[in-house]
Amino acid sequence: MKIRTWSHFNSQAFSSMMLNSWMTIASIGTVAVTMIIFGIFMLVASNLTTMAGNLESQVEMSVYLQDEITSEEVSVLGQQLMELDGVASVVYVSKEEGLQRLKEWYGENNDFLAGLEMDNPLRNAFELRTEQPEQVLDVAPIIETYNGVAEVVYGRGVVEQLFSLTRLVRLIAIGLMLGLASAATFIIANTIRITVFARRREINIMKYVGATDWFIRWPFVIEGMVLGFIGSLISAGLVSWLYGLAVTNLQVSMPFLPLVKPWPVLLVMSGWLLLLGMTIGVLGSALSLRRFLKV
Amino acid sequence: MLELYAITKIYPNGVVALRDIDLKVDRGEFAFLVGPSGAGKSTLTKLILAEEKPTKGQVIVNNQVVNTLKPRAIPFLRRQIGMVFQDFRLMPNWTVEENVSFAMKVIEAPHRLIRKRVPEVLELVGLAGKSSHMPTQLSGGEQQRVALARAIVNKPYLLLADEPTGNLDPDTSWGIMRLLQDINAQGTTILMATHAKNIVDTMRRRVIALDGGRIVRDEQGGAYGHED
Numbered sequence: 001m002k003i004r005t006w007s008h009f010n011s012q013a014f015s016s017m018m019l020n021s022w023m024t025i026a027s028i029g030t031v032a033v034t035m036i037i038f039g040i041f042m043l044v045a046s047n048l049t050t051m052a053g054n055l056e057s058q059v060e061m062s063v064y065l066q067d068e069i070t071s072e073e074v075s076v077l078g079q080q081l082m083e084l085d086g087v088a089s090v091v092y093v094s095k096e097e098g099l100q101r102l103k104e105w106y107g108e109n110n111d112f113l114a115g116l117e118m119d120n121p122l123r124n125a126f127e128l129r130t131e132q133p134e135q136v137l138d139v140a141p142i143i144e145t146y147n148g149v150a151e152v153v154y155g156r157g158v159v160e161q162l163f164s165l166t167r168l169v170r171l172i173a174i175g176l177m178l179g180l181a182s183a184a185t186f187i188i189a190n191t192i193r194i195t196v197f198a199r200r201r202e203i204n205i206m207k208y209v210g211a212t213d214w215f216i217r218w219p220f221v222i223e224g225m226v227l228g229f230i231g232s233l234i235s236a237g238l239v240s241w242l243y244g245l246a247v248t249n250l251q252v253s254m255p256f257l258p259l260v261k262p263w264p265v266l267l268v269m270s271g272w273l274l275l276l277g278m279t280i281g282v283l284g285s286a287l288s289l290r291r292f293l294k295v
Numbered sequence: 296m297l298e299l300y301a302i303t304k305i306y307p308n309g310v311v312a313l314r315d316i317d318l319k320v321d322r323g324e325f326a327f328l329v330g331p332s333g334a335g336k337s338t339l340t341k342l343i344l345a346e347e348k349p350t351k352g353q354v355i356v357n358n359q360v361v362n363t364l365k366p367r368a369i370p371f372l373r374r375q376i377g378m379v380f381q382d383f384r385l386m387p388n389w390t391v392e393e394n395v396s397f398a399m400k401v402i403e404a405p406h407r408l409i410r411k412r413v414p415e416v417l418e419l420v421g422l423a424g425k426s427s428h429m430p431t432q433l434s435g436g437e438q439q440r441v442a443l444a445r446a447i448v449n450k451p452y453l454l455l456a457d458e459p460t461g462n463l464d465p466d467t468s469w470g471i472m473r474l475l476q477d478i479n480a481q482g483t484t485i486l487m488a489t490h491a492k493n494i495v496d497t498m499r500r501r502v503i504a505l506d507g508g509r510i511v512r513d514e515q516g517g518a519y520g521h522e523d
Contacts, residue, residue, distance in 0.1 A: 002403050
């Protein structure tokens with residue numbers, strides 16, 4: 001298509017939007033409402049994912065040592081653990097420190113721990129974190145074979161369940177978003193179909209004059225794109241504002257539930273909303289035109 | 296210009312619209328297509344425009360086989376054929392000038408050429424002063440002139456007119472017919488489907504009569520029908 005043809009398409013698209021102003025407002029409203037739901041959903045999903053990530057990063061492993069090994073053997077073992085693939089940090093916790101922690105944990109009710117300093121039943125241990133939480137599962141069986149290791153504990157079972165739970169949360173989020181997107185496309189397609197239906201005679205005339213299908217389609221596609229853009233711009237603004245409010249309010253009332261910081265996530269969300277809104281607008285108009293081009 | 300060979304058209308619902316039609320219209324001819332409603336006139340037009348495909352036979356327009364054209368190629372066939380309808384089919388929200396120039400925008404003609412050609416054609420059809428009028432501000436005859444201007448603005452080889460005077464009073468009809476004669480005199484082949492007996496009888500041009508999907512008469516300088 002030549003440049004002059006594009007300017008014709010643009011003026012067609014805009015004059016059509018002005019002419020059917022109520023239809024235009026209805027379509028923009030539909031896109032905006034859908035995208036608001038979508039945006040809220042994206043933010044909830046992103047917060048859930050971050051929360052799941054936080055839980056994952058708290059996964060850690062304790063390596064309990066046999067009582068009879070010497071301090072040299074302990075430092076050799078510490079070195080070995082450090083050099084293992086995927087291990088991020090190793091901290092030595094002697095059994096005295098372990099007992100101290102236990103006392104702190106029970107606070108005032110630690111009477112039953114009294115006198116244990118003499119005959120400490122705890123074991124010396126290394127506390128270990130991996131770079132990726134999942135690597136705990138790979139590293140544990142290797143460590144169990146090392147000399148002087150009595151036991152490796154990492155919440156077996158619980159950890160595996162946590163991983164499959166976060167995976168499930170992500171899958172459900174993606175599935176719901178896909179469903180919402182296709183539902184929105186059909187709503188837009190139906191709204192635009194009314195405009196197209198009103199102009200089916202014009203389309204018919206264009207076909208007789210020898211217009212190609214794309215020549216007929218482009219003004220509608222541009223119209224859909226602009227409707228989608230305006231609608232999602234409104235929704236991006238509104239959702240961003242609401243999220244900002246939520247973050248500041250929750251910081252005060254529920255500090256233990258930290259929301260993802262607004263700065264990068266809102267920009268990413270707005271980008272997605274604009275892209276999706278425009279795609280939905282274009283898809284909608286293309287879908288609604290299909291039937292009328294068969295002449 | 297227009298060649299039909301052994302054309303049969305049966306619609307999916309079983310209606311036989313055309314039976315074994317052979318027809319040839321030469322370049323520069325002016326031919327009337329007459330016959331009762333349902334005789335097959337509209338089907339014939341649709342076959343020429345590749346709107347329908349023949350069940351059997353071959354349609355050739357300007358040396359191109361039409362019945363095997365790919366959908367992509369059909370718009371380019373239609374650009375060589377001007378089309379005029381009984382109900383004018385103008386864009387209601389566009390001015391006269393926009394309605395005519397649209398046919399040139401479709402073929403992506405340069406602005407310069409559009410600005411030159413559109414006034415020329417409007418002058419030719421006698422609407423020079425009404426280029427910024429809307430179709431609703433025009434009489435039926437004037438609207439049909441706009442439609443004619445749109446049909447010939449790209450200098451088609453063939454002009455198909457489907458009852459172009461069907462909605463017009465006799466005087467206005469004659470104005471349109473004189474215009475068609477002028478267009479024909481400049482070399483455009485014209486095929487006009489019509490029920491207007493007095494026009495056909497007066498013009499004494501080639502008459503192709505269809506009835507029940509067959510050509511029952513084809514004569515030069517003929518009349519609409521023989522009174523029994």
